[in-house]
Amino acid sequence: EAAVTQSPRNKVAVTGGKVTLSCNQTNNHNNMYWYRQDTGHGLRLIHYSYGAGSTEKGDIPDGYKASRPSQENFSLILELATPSQTSVYFCASGPDRGGNTLYFGEGSRLIVV
Template sequence: EAAVTQSPRNKVAVTGGKVTLSCNQTNNHNNMYWYRQDTGHGLRLIHYSYGAGSTEKGDIPDGYKASRPSQENFSLILELATPSQTSVYFCASGDNRGNERLFFGHGTKLSVL
């Protein structure tokens, strides 16, 4: 079973501060994704990556940056955190060999005060 690990599990940040959410996957998947989950919205795609060194904008990228320094690691960066970014963030990975299944981490609960 694919393993996707997110850190931290919980984070409290101050408005205007910088926040980095980390994600590691151990199954050599090419593709990685960052979603946020909010009540009434389901999961919405923020950024994704097709491999090391690549990042692409998802549906709601404003206020977020992403970094994919290696096959295993994919970070989500909030340079200037705002209260509207309070949410639960999920990282996911998947391959692109015809298997459309995604494997999700347990999520990071971020509160911006």
């Protein structure tokens, strides 16, 4: 069974602090994604990656950085967290061809105070 795990599951951060959300997948998928979910917006793509060493900007990349050090791991980094980044973040993995299913992690709830 495809598996994507995220950590931490819950995080409270202070404004201006640094936050790192981590994602690990055991599916051997080339593609990995970071989405945020907010009421009224559905899921919005922040960053994605085609493989180790690559990161690409999604639709809302401002204020976020990403890192893909290996096939299995994909991190989302908030260098200077702001209250507007309070959200639920989902990591997903998928094969590198269109039309394939995405496999999602359990989500990370971030509150920036």
